[in-house]
Amino acid sequence: MLAHFKKNIDANFSFLIGKKLLIACSGGLDSVVLTHLIKQLNFEIALAHCNFSLRGKESDGDEMFVIDLAKKLEVPVFAETFATKKFAKEHKISTQMAARDLRYNWFAEILKNFKYHYLLTAHHLDDDLETFFINLSRGTGINGLTGIPKENKKIIRPLLNFSREDILKYAKANNLKWREDSSNKKADYLRNRLRLDVLPQFKKTSDSVLENFQKTQRHLQSTHNLVEDYIALIYNLVVSEGANSYKINIEKLKELPHSDALLYELLNGFGFTEWDDVSHLLNAQTGKQVFSKTHRLLKNRDELVLTEISDKNTSEEFLVSKEGTTSPINLNIEVAKSIGETEKNLIYVASEKLKFPLKLRKWRSGDSFQPFGMQGKKKLSKFFKDEKLSLIEKEKIWLLLSGDAIVWIIGLRMDDRFQVTEKTKEILKITVPNL
Incomplete structure (x- = not known):
């Protein structure tokens, strides 16, 4: 031997x-x-x-x-x-x-x-x-x-x-x-x-059981290699990669033969075991999802969105001083002489309308705000629906609050109650540089 x-x-x-x-x-x-x-x-x-x-x-x-x-x-x-x-x-x-x-x-x-x-x-x-x-x-x-x-x-x-x-x-x-x-x-x-x-x-x-088993293993491995090469081609056709997710185009996948088998091969390795439930997502309503121990698969309109399950506590709040914060996101606050053009990653607010320290947290059911340029309040759930945000996109949203009032749905819309007016004594520019 x-x-x-x-x-x-x-x-x-x-x-x-x-x-x-x-x-x-x-x-x-x-x-x-x-x-x-x-x-x-x-x-x-x-x-x-x-x-x-x-x-x-x-x-x-x-x-x-x-x-x-x-x-x-x-x-x-x-x-x-x-x-x-x-x-x-x-x-x-x-x-x-x-x-x-x-x-x-x-x-x-x-x-x-x-x-x-x-x-x-x-x-x-x-x-x-x-x-x-x-x-x-x-x-x-x-x-x-x-x-x-x-x-x-x-x-x-x-x-x-x-x-x-x-x-x-x-x-x-x-x-x-x-x-x-x-x-x-x-x-x-x-x-x-x-x-x-x-x-x-x-x-x-048989006296040659193990020998025949080895031959079978070699044949299966060759077939597996062939499947992997094919799946690599399919991946380029139907999958797009985001910063923290993979998106599978359902219509493109359905156009291919054996779509259920292809879906299995694309998702094999992410810990899913209830494959019938995964397959049913292809024809399910938006918002339906299936979980493994490590990942979530969500039906969002014409896509299946795969994301890793986060262990972060979304109920946690972070205090924000006038110097800003770097946890959990980099948020800068500085005095501005005048207002410029508001962009996705920055807003201008009236300093005297804020109560420091501000708070930073994820959105919660029941949250509402007064959208900039509008009268009256609007629930965030309705706002997100109007913006056509997926469940995963909504979960990534951070809120900046003064007391219990929302100042900014970061990256989307600020609250009208904190806007700069002619009576504003000090203007603050709030920026998220890497948004």
Whole structure:
């Protein structure tokens, strides 16, 4: 196996030569074999072990095993203990997802702080087959069936061409020792049920199951590459990019064959799972929206608008002194000798009509103002409708207030009550330079 492994490195991962490598080492069979193979090829390596505190003394034993292994191989070792269940509870995610987030965030810190070039993990061909069936059972597109990538930025998986049987034979032939994870024998998770019950029976159907699976993966990857090239052409036809959004032209998309499939490929990767709801947006009323954990897709007239969900608290208010403010937007206030032409990013107001400090906040339901040049008040919701602003555009609007009165809907309209007149004693020029 060592000769085949070296050949694989030379053919597919030659960029690793001469680099500092960090190996994710659990102490199990796969990561121990990967560590020995890489060490045999004289790479500069270090081991990184995560103790997730999920199996009591067994977890601590795994940690001590990896530390001892590093000593025997005379390589550096990093070990970290995590309160995984607490992290999962605080972030309202599964224990499995918590462990994944914790370890990869920690690995990234080590790579950055200690100048390691790549992280190596011990995923192998059987893991790839398990992932294929997991994705298949949950419903997926072609991307979910192409398997575990051999490279993902700084994460490298050089054992994906080798089966669990290959790895076990190498370990026994070289008298290697490793730790057995008792949780792998419990059918609590889908992956374990596949590993323990389903896939052993599936492999019995043919002696070349894994070999044929690899061929299928190559065919799927080629098809996926073809789809990606086509989607790149479609993207240029139907998608326009804004400062903080992507807009999909619905009519242009509908003119193309298989518009639902194209929409899936355009939005795949943004975390959406309810694809029927996404597809229904094509014919929905303006204002309908679908959410993923990270993004929002909004139907706005003849477009679908994709934006990232912001964590900012829109109820927060910022005080504005006579010197202006830079938080959350750069707002300048200065005395002017006379009024000039009012523009999108500047207004002139009567200083004596203002009560400092002013306030800066997002608009709220029920807000109203007296539009410049008009008598009587108008609700902002009605004003925004008249201006034909989308929901996303409305959410970006900031208000400048004096007390509870709106002075300026920044970038759109000032309030008539604060205009400069012949009786004005001091004129203030208020500007947002980068608007």
